[in-house]
Amino acid sequence: MKNSHVTVLEIDCNAIAHNVAYFKSKLKKETRLAVVVKAFGYGSDAIAIAKFLETKNVDYFAVAYAKEGIALREAGIKSKILVLHPQMINFEQIIQYNLEPTIYNFSVLEAFEKTASEQKIEKYPVHLKINTGLNRLGFTHHEIEELSKRLPKNPFLKITSIFSHLAASEDHAEREFTLRQIKKFKKDADFLSNLLEEKPFYHILNTSGILNYVEEAQFGMVRLGIGLHGFGNIEEETEKLKNVNTLKSVISQISYVEEGKTIGYNRAFTTSEKTKYATIPVGHADGISRQLKNGRGFVKIHRQMAPIIGNVCMDMIMVNITGIECKEGDEVVVFDSQTTIDYFAREIGTIPYEILTAISQRVERVLIPEKK
Ligand SMILES: *Cc1c(COP(=O)(O)O)cnc(C)c1O
Numbered sequence: 001m002k003n004s005h006v007t008v009l010e011i012d013c014n015a016i017a018h019n020v021a022y023f024k025s026k027l028k029k030e031t032r033l034a035v036v037v038k039a040f041g042y043g044s045d046a047i048a049i050a051k052f053l054e055t056k057n058v059d060y061f062a063v064a065y066a067k068e069g070i071a072l073r074e075a076g077i078k079s080k081i082l083v084l085h086p087q088m089i090n091f092e093q094i095i096q097y098n099l100e101p102t103i104y105n106f107s108v109l110e111a112f113e114k115t116a117s118e119q120k121i122e123k124y125p126v127h128l129k130i131n132t133g134l135n136r137l138g139f140t141h142h143e144i145e146e147l148s149k150r151l152p153k154n155p156f157l158k159i160t161s162i163f164s165h166l167a168a169s170e171d172h173a174e175r176e177f178t179l180r181q182i183k184k185f186k187k188d189a190d191f192l193s194n195l196l197e198e199k200p201f202y203h204i205l206n207t208s209g210i211l212n213y214v215e216e217a218q219f220g221m222v223r224l225g226i227g228l229h230g231f232g233n234i235e236e237e238t239e240k241l242k243n244v245n246t247l248k249s250v251i252s253q254i255s256y257v258e259e260g261k262t263i264g265y266n267r268a269f270t271t272s273e274k275t276k277y278a279t280i281p282v283g284h285a286d287g288i289s290r291q292l293k294n295g296r297g298f299v300k301i302h303r304q305m306a307p308i309i310g311n312v313c314m315d316m317i318m319v320n321i322t323g324i325e326c327k328e329g330d331e332v333v334v335f336d337s338q339t340t341i342d343y344f345a346r347e348i349g350t351i352p353y354e355i356l357t358a359i360s361q362r363v364e365r366v367l368i369p370e371k372k
Pocket of ligand 1: 207226
């Protein structure tokens with residue numbers, strides 16, 4: 001039987017479709033949508049998500065690295081693919097696989113021109129990244145003039161878009177800063193665009209950007225990442241979205257110990273009463289943080305909370321099921337809602353992005369198809 005007795009990550013296409021439709025409803029009809037599927041599609045399954053979304057009018061997929069774009073191409077994805085953070089060493093492959101690189105500084109510009117000219121390629125689509133305050137990647141305001149001199153007469157490249165990335169789009173306290181970023185971006189982008197014969201489109205909004213700045217800055221495209229997975233980065237928005245990723249496992253073994261015994265590595269948990277507990281085949285190598293030990297994390301068995309006891313092992317956890325009616329082989333839910341993912345994130349001082357991307361490749365992915 002398929003997928004019985006293993007840990008699986010279920011990916012719900014109904015939820016993906018709902019979330020895409022929700023974000024699209026905020027956009028003008030002509031605004032392009034890029035779905036960011038970097039890091040294995042935020043820890044889910046980039047290929048499965050991209051294949052599904054090719055039926056939903058998505059204009060671009062965005063990945064961080066060339067390798068991620070190549071994997072999509074090899075799986076048969078035909079849509080445009082934007083590589084957000086390409087490395088020079090991959091430029092030949094980028095062209096070979098028809099990926100569209102971000103040009104984020106002068107050395108990248110020169111190196112890509114060189115590769116394109118060697119291959120006698122003209123008007124290769126590239127995307128210019130401007131740094132407007134995140135201070136991570138991109139041309140700074142002071143470099144725009146120099147950049148402007150080197151672009152218009154360049155036959156090898158076609159500046160398809162100009163973009164930037166917001167530093168705090170989810171944070172209402174940083175609204176002024178964000179509006180300044182948007183203003184700077186528009187100014188620099190307009191300056192470059194005015195010199196170009198074929199006008200590039202612009203984009204600056206990520207998920208929270210779409211939710212908070214769609215009036216000010218939707219431009220020609222938006223880049224949707226965590227929102228696709230049901231997270232709006234504030235509760236009121238997350239509530240309107242559907243959870244995509246469900247991590248499930250199974251009870252491998254049920255055991256009993258008397259009061260005063262210890263369970264697991266380093267004897268991290270001592271029983272205070274006769275304890276019935278279950279061993280579950282999911283551990284820190286699957287993405288369950290070791291910090292969720294000893295009651296900080298839990299699973300649900302027949303909808304009842306079973307706290308993790310002792311340390312999280314590489315391949316297993318033990319959970320307290322005293323008082324829960326269950327048997328070996330029963331289903332275990334690690335998370336099946338944004339609320340639980342948020343809870344785990346808070347508990348270990350991180351954000352849902354990290355909880356999701358931590359789900360390792362060892363966990364089998366199962367796609368739940370869209371109900372028509
Ligand atoms: C990851 C990323 C995104 C997506 O961000 P979300 O907050 O997940 O929507 C958009 N743009 C860039 C440049 C990114 O690196």
